[in-house]
Amino acid sequence: MKLYKLDGSPPARSAMMVVEALGLTVDAVDCDLLKGENTSPEYMKKNPVHTIPLLEDGDLTIHDSHVIVTYLVDKYAKDDSLYPKDIKKRAQVDQKLYFDATILFPRLRAVTYPMIAEGLTKPTEKMLSQIEEAYSMLDAFLSGSKWLAGDSMTVADICAVGSATGLNHIVPLDAAKYPNVAAWLNTMKQQPFVKSKNEPGDTFLGQWIASKLTSS
Incomplete structure (x- = not known):
């Protein structure tokens, strides 16, 4: 998996925290909003909303932090304590x-x-x-x-x-x-x-x- 993030971004940190909480490994790629890297043509093609974080997992791309964290728990967690199935x-x-x-x-x-x-x-x-x-x-x-x-x-x-x-x-x-x-x-x-x-x-x-x- 590849995670585009910026350490100063609270939504990006949410994804980073869940990745660590689940013991997952991702290829973390810095994307600096202050330098406009999130509006590059390459990034905009991946995410027209040009927000961070952005998760790539195989052929799936997710650009909302809340969807990223629930997806990660649903797919990779050993149990459902962080995101109950009930x-x-x-x-x-x-x-x-x-x-x-x-x-x-x-x-x-x-x-x-x-x-x-x-x-x-x-x-x-x-x-x-x-x-x-x-x-x-x-x-x-x-x-x-x-x-x-x-x-x-x-x-x-x-x-x-x-x-x-x-x-x-x-x-x-x-x-x-x-x-x-x-x-x-x-x-x-x-x-x-x-x-x-x-x-x-x-x-x-x-x-x-x-x-x-x-x-x-």
Whole structure:
């Protein structure tokens, strides 16, 4: 398998974490958005949406991180703990995957993309309030369980952690206000694959965001 990725990208890190969690081997290929490598003719032919990550497994190409991680578990995992086959349990996981896809990560991208494309140096009040709202939703989801979707860790947790740690660089998480999120993040950060595949890229992303933001 070949995985096109960028360490600073939370979606790419989701795929990287699941690859490691499953003990798989992939040919990892860096694709630098800051250099426009994702809009090269060769890459655009593979993925007209020109996003990362991108997985190639034989004759199959997948360009969405949430589909990549569920595909990898369905095809290669020894059990279904990360993505349950039970239809009700899977629905709970899918809900939280879509939450990451439609709320968490887009609210991070709403800030970082204008930094790249438009030279944004200060998030608007609306951007900041939407991040606070996302924290509130995440905290509510975690109010009845230490995990996002059920009684054990799933791909929903793995996909969401990269987005959540990224948002923290823009609006630092108030642990007193969002205790469930703080506890969940602490638990996730102890996972070996989070330490090895999320932490370095998240550190880079944080440094990059800090270099772009102004205090005025």
